[in-house]
Amino acid sequence: MSKYDVIVLGSGPGGYVTAIRASQLGLKTAVVEKESLGGVCLNWGCIPTKALLKSAQVFEYLNHAEDYGLKATGVDKDFTAVVKRSRSVAEGMSKGVQFLMKKNKIDVINGFGKIKPGKKIDVDGKEYSADHIIIATGARSRELPNLKQDGETVIGYRKAMTLKEQPKSMIVVGSGAIGVEFASFYNSMGTEVTIVEYMPHVVPVEDEDVSKQFERSLKKAGVKVMTGSSVEKVEKTKSGVKATVKTKKGEETLEADIVLSAVGIKTNIENIGLEDVGIVTDKDKIIVNDWYQTNMPGYYAIGDVTPGPALAHVASAEGITCVEKIAGMHAEKIDYSNIPGCTYASPEIASVGMTEKQAKEAGYELKVGKFPFSASGKASASGAKDGFVKVIFDAKYGEWLGCHMIGAGVTDMIAEAVLGRKLETTGHEVLKTIHPHPTMSEAVMEAVADAYDEVIHL
Amino acid sequence: MSKYDVIVLGSGPGGYVTAIRASQLGLKTAVVEKESLGGVCLNWGCIPTKALLKSAQVFEYLNHAEDYGLKATGVDKDFTAVVKRSRSVAEGMSKGVQFLMKKNKIDVINGFGKIKPGKKIDVDGKEYSADHIIIATGARSRELPNLKQDGETVIGYRKAMTLKEQPKSMIVVGSGAIGVEFASFYNSMGTEVTIVEYMPHVVPVEDEDVSKQFERSLKKAGVKVMTGSSVEKVEKTKSGVKATVKTKKGEETLEADIVLSAVGIKTNIENIGLEDVGIVTDKDKIIVNDWYQTNMPGYYAIGDVTPGPALAHVASAEGITCVEKIAGMHAEKIDYSNIPGCTYASPEIASVGMTEKQAKEAGYELKVGKFPFSASGKASASGAKDGFVKVIFDAKYGEWLGCHMIGAGVTDMIAEAVLGRKLETTGHEVLKTIHPHPTMSEAVMEAVADAYDEVIHL
Amino acid sequence: ATRTIVSNENVFVSPLIDSIARKHHISYEEIARIPGTGTKGRLRKKDIMQYIDDGRPF
Ligand SMILES: Cc1cc2nc3c(=O)[nH]c(=O)nc-3n(C[C@H](O)[C@H](O)[C@H](O)COP(=O)(O)OP(=O)(O)OC[C@H]3O[C@@H](n4cnc5c(N)ncnc54)[C@H](O)[C@@H]3O)c2cc1C
Ligand SMILES: Cc1cc2nc3c(=O)[nH]c(=O)nc-3n(C[C@H](O)[C@H](O)[C@H](O)COP(=O)(O)OP(=O)(O)OC[C@H]3O[C@@H](n4cnc5c(N)ncnc54)[C@H](O)[C@@H]3O)c2cc1C
Numbered sequence: 001m002s003k004y005d006v007i008v009l010g011s012g013p014g015g016y017v018t019a020i021r022a023s024q025l026g027l028k029t030a031v032v033e034k035e036s037l038g039g040v041c042l043n044w045g046c047i048p049t050k051a052l053l054k055s056a057q058v059f060e061y062l063n064h065a066e067d068y069g070l071k072a073t074g075v076d077k078d079f080t081a082v083v084k085r086s087r088s089v090a091e092g093m094s095k096g097v098q099f100l101m102k103k104n105k106i107d108v109i110n111g112f113g114k115i116k117p118g119k120k121i122d123v124d125g126k127e128y129s130a131d132h133i134i135i136a137t138g139a140r141s142r143e144l145p146n147l148k149q150d151g152e153t154v155i156g157y158r159k160a161m162t163l164k165e166q167p168k169s170m171i172v173v174g175s176g177a178i179g180v181e182f183a184s185f186y187n188s189m190g191t192e193v194t195i196v197e198y199m200p201h202v203v204p205v206e207d208e209d210v211s212k213q214f215e216r217s218l219k220k221a222g223v224k225v226m227t228g229s230s231v232e233k234v235e236k237t238k239s240g241v242k243a244t245v246k247t248k249k250g251e252e253t254l255e256a257d258i259v260l261s262a263v264g265i266k267t268n269i270e271n272i273g274l275e276d277v278g279i280v281t282d283k284d285k286i287i288v289n290d291w292y293q294t295n296m297p298g299y300y301a302i303g304d305v306t307p308g309p310a311l312a313h314v315a316s317a318e319g320i321t322c323v324e325k326i327a328g329m330h331a332e333k334i335d336y337s338n339i340p341g342c343t344y345a346s347p348e349i350a351s352v353g354m355t356e357k358q359a360k361e362a363g364y365e366l367k368v369g370k371f372p373f374s375a376s377g378k379a380s381a382s383g384a385k386d387g388f389v390k391v392i393f394d395a396k397y398g399e400w401l402g403c404h405m406i407g408a409g410v411t412d413m414i415a416e417a418v419l420g421r422k423l424e425t426t427g428h429e430v431l432k433t434i435h436p437h438p439t440m441s442e443a444v445m446e447a448v449a450d451a452y453d454e455v456i457h458l
Numbered sequence: 459m460s461k462y463d464v465i466v467l468g469s470g471p472g473g474y475v476t477a478i479r480a481s482q483l484g485l486k487t488a489v490v491e492k493e494s495l496g497g498v499c500l501n502w503g504c505i506p507t508k509a510l511l512k513s514a515q516v517f518e519y520l521n522h523a524e525d526y527g528l529k530a531t532g533v534d535k536d537f538t539a540v541v542k543r544s545r546s547v548a549e550g551m552s553k554g555v556q557f558l559m560k561k562n563k564i565d566v567i568n569g570f571g572k573i574k575p576g577k578k579i580d581v582d583g584k585e586y587s588a589d590h591i592i593i594a595t596g597a598r599s600r601e602l603p604n605l606k607q608d609g610e611t612v613i614g615y616r617k618a619m620t621l622k623e624q625p626k627s628m629i630v631v632g633s634g635a636i637g638v639e640f641a642s643f644y645n646s647m648g649t650e651v652t653i654v655e656y657m658p659h660v661v662p663v664e665d666e667d668v669s670k671q672f673e674r675s676l677k678k679a680g681v682k683v684m685t686g687s688s689v690e691k692v693e694k695t696k697s698g699v700k701a702t703v704k705t706k707k708g709e710e711t712l713e714a715d716i717v718l719s720a721v722g723i724k725t726n727i728e729n730i731g732l733e734d735v736g737i738v739t740d741k742d743k744i745i746v747n748d749w750y751q752t753n754m755p756g757y758y759a760i761g762d763v764t765p766g767p768a769l770a771h772v773a774s775a776e777g778i779t780c781v782e783k784i785a786g787m788h789a790e791k792i793d794y795s796n797i798p799g800c801t802y803a804s805p806e807i808a809s810v811g812m813t814e815k816q817a818k819e820a821g822y823e824l825k826v827g828k829f830p831f832s833a834s835g836k837a838s839a840s841g842a843k844d845g846f847v848k849v850i851f852d853a854k855y856g857e858w859l860g861c862h863m864i865g866a867g868v869t870d871m872i873a874e875a876v877l878g879r880k881l882e883t884t885g886h887e888v889l890k891t892i893h894p895h896p897t898m899s900e901a902v903m904e905a906v907a908d909a910y911d912e913v914i915h916l
Numbered sequence: 917a918t919r920t921i922v923s924n925e926n927v928f929v930s931p932l933i934d935s936i937a938r939k940h941h942i943s944y945e946e947i948a949r950i951p952g953t954g955t956k957g958r959l960r961k962k963d964i965m966q967y968i969d970d971g972r973p974f
Contacts, residue, residue: 013895048839050896070535072533084527313894340894377505380551381547412899419888422890426931436769437770
């Protein structure tokens with residue numbers, strides 16, 4: 001029986017990053033994986049969707065060539081080629097993880113792992129043991145009882161990124177990041193898309209101003225949006241599906257080729273031995289402390305399988321924190337109030353910290369600033385004037401409570417706010433940080449200036 | 459004679475921003491301008507060039523549609539339309555400044571202004587007086603004796619962005635930001651471009667790694683690069699020009715349709731009354747102290763006309779600082795060691811702080827980290843794997859001495875480094891700031907991790 | 917948990933802490949006495965707020 005310092009169960013952005021960091025810290029490490037290395041993120045999540053969305057973005061450029069003084073006549077997409085590109089990017093990334101495993105001398109154990117008492121893992125009948133077992137089995141698409149995924153007419157995200165043929169029409173149920181990314185992609189490709197969202201606004205975790213702006217952009221792009229609505233029933237028809245939707249105004253029937261269910265995730269906690277070992281779960285998640293220890297010594301859990309935002313960067317950070325603590329480093333607890341969230345639709349959304357509503361509810365008096373890209377020189381030059389940056393400060397002490405962005409490239413701009421908040425900046429320092437001209441990032445500085453009535457370009 | 463609190467001479471990003479801030483602070487303000495509002499930046503600099511470069515970027519997408527699973531036939535550019543778009547963006551911005559002047563109740567005095575003793579300004583024969591006169595007359599293209607701009611065969615940047623016809627071939631003299639932005643634009647449009655640079659590397663102010671990578675990218679894109687070379691002589695030919703270039707290996711003759719001289723700037727300090735008032739200049743610049751006061755009380759100078767980097771964001775920041783001090787605010791001196799510089803060519807370049815060479819020469823022991831976009835998931839998904847982020851830390855105290863980026867979108871990513879340095883972060887905080895996945899901005903975190911031997915994805 | 921009175925030698929005053937301290941007239945000497953829970957014992961917002969909530973015990 002092979003003995004390791006650390007065995008990680010699952011090789012998603014939680015698992016494989018954990019394994020690399022563990023190995024860097026001198027721990028003998030193995031990772032168990034039943035599918036491709038890289039987990040949902042690299043194979044079925046973050047990466048392939050971004051590849052699809054890049055094709056969609058380029059397609060938009062092709063279709064608007066004239067706006068830039070350019071010409072293109074026979075503009076078309078090859079849906080199969082778009083999907084193929086996405087798959088090949090994903091495969092490349094997965095191979096990259098394979099290379100990283102080898103480089104970091106991490107043993108990859110292929111197969112279905114099941115933890116056992118005594119800090120052991122059974123992988124398809126073979127047993128391995130370790131001083132520390134880290135569970136990073138992630139999650140899958142959640143199925144609602146009235147929205148069973150049959151892989152044909154009602155599909156989940158995996159199928160949605162590997163369809164053989166482009167549907168002419170699609171109903172997307174749920175308008176979280178995953179739902180709207182697909183809605184945006186398929187709409188750009190020319191599919192008729194309807195979003196059905198239960199909450200009163202799309203992208204409901206975002207600041208309301210962002211949600212509203214995003215909804216306007218979706219509609220302008222031709223997406224049909226039904227908020228405060230829920231799919232009650234889906235029936236197969238000869239050509240596709242008929243969905244019965246309960247709206248504020250009563251029932252409505254929608255017809256489409258296909259339904260994408262994007263209503264959240266379900267963790268992979270079944271049949272992995274949690275009960276045998278006696279690990280406590282609650283509301284579908286493995287319960288852990290600040291250092292990702294479960295109730296059973298020597299067993300840890302990180303990533304989507306634990307509470308907290310189900311995001312790749314969170315999974316990675318949790319894994320790093322977990323093994324740094326195991327290795328006896330002076331590890332730093334993750335500040336869950338400072339986790340950025342991004343949506344890579346068109347337009348992009350990025351945010352960190354509290355929404356205006358949350359900040360008000362928390363009892364803060366606020367200084368709120370907003371700078372629209374329509375007033376930005378770079379945005380004008382780029383033809384990307386939709387969206388804004390909104391910043392929220394505590395009026396009393398000047399704390400940067402939240403930052404919310406919508407527009408082109410904002411997913412690469414939010415890092416400034418995350419670092420600023422990490423360093424406990426106040427608005428003043430951001431305002432006096434000379435941002436390069438002409439950039440979209442100037443909007444951050446201007447939004448702060450707006451909060452303090454010093455904005456220049458409004 | 460109208461009397462103001464503040465009169466600003468020149469309405470570039472130095473002048474007009476100064477005027478707005480002055481007016482916000484309750485000062486009665488006027489601005490004098492002989493051409494279009496917005497100065498070089500809005501009319502002939504930052505903005506129109508970025509519009510051209512956006513067209514070039516979209517053109518690249520059109521030409522590489524297949525890489526994204528898309529199709530486009532009949533791809534072509536309409537050079538006149540590209541230029542027209544750029545001009546209309548510039549005009550829109552200039553109108554925007556007009557609106558801002560009105561909104562902020564700033565008087566715009568059209569005409570050529572000349573300062574006079576007694577804190578007066580003469581504008582085409584009419585006199586105005588103010589308690590504070592701020593000179594923001596900016597700069598123009600510098601002319602070398604052997605590279606006289608005739609506006610036909612040897613041109614400067616104004617002409618280069620308004621050519622009626624696209625040249626088939628072009629020699630760009632100088633590879634600073636302006637030179638390489640035009641080189642990049644014209645090369646994308648299909649012009650045969652040769653860059654002649656006197657220094658041993660292109661973009662010579664950048665970190666050597668960036669210069670080398672950029673040179674590789676230029677060459678890959680088809681630009682001919684001659685470094686360590688200088689144009690000795692330019693002769694008109696029937697079809698264009700013949701340039702005699704002194705290279706390391708001897709003299710070479712180049713033929714081209716046109717030569718763009720991009721060898722720096724010359725300040726507008728002539729005939730504006732400096733001598734009458736007795737204002738001291740040195741090396742073509744107006745000498746000022748930390749608060750932009752000249753040697754003559756009541757006379758100030760900001761922007762390109764003063765020493766320091768000739769950048770729009772610097773001009774604006776100087777103007778704001780200048781009037782905040784005038785208004786009696788607790789103003790903050792500008793930290794000239796923390797000014798970002800950007801080049802919007804393909805690929806983009808952005809940097810702040812010291813280069814590795816400068817840091818070594820300053821006697822620091824260094825921790826240097828580098829993360830190539832070829833290892834970034836987002837870059838793979840976007841098909842933008844060229845370039846890297848390089849970070850430089852002081853090994854002793856952990857100070858972030860410099861950050862250098864080259865690649866897609868980096869001009870919007872440098873703000874994180876500028877703010878981090880402003881807040882005197884060390885590498886540790888950047889490393890423990892959870893960057894969203896998948897983004898290009900993760901490369902910053904990973905580069906820092908690399909500096910401290912904790913990089914995950916290498 | 918009991919809070920031991922130690923001098924915080926690694927006093928790192930972020931802009932936010934500076935702002936809070938000014939509002940509450942807390943001197944730098946006083947700041948230096950507050951135990952920090954951040955990296956290498958650095959003072960964080962929550963540390964100084966806790967200290968204020970506790971009635972500035974030291
Ligand atoms: C369509 C889509 C788009 C997304 N986009 C983003 C995004 O842009 N940004 C972002 O931050 N997040 C995104 N996410 C979320 C992100 O993918 C997850 O948060 C992340 O993958 C979680 O990482 P993990 O390591 O916890 O689990 P996972 O990535 O789910 O990995 C778990 C791994 O464990 C393996 N496994 C499970 N059980 C066993 C077992 N018993 N034995 C062996 N192996 C096992 C699985 O095969 C899998 O490889 C997206 C998700 C989806 C579905
Ligand atoms: C092609 C090009 C691209 C550039 N790109 C960038 C970039 O991307 N980013 C960046 O930061 N910088 C860029 N710059 C530099 C930037 O344009 C300058 O740093 C900036 O414009 C300086 O601002 P200023 O207000 O000091 O002067 P200016 O913008 O030069 O404005 C001076 C104004 O004063 C007026 N004026 C002068 N004398 C008189 C007088 N006697 N009476 C009345 N009016 C007068 C002029 O007409 C002009 O409008 C670029 C420059 C060029 C040429």
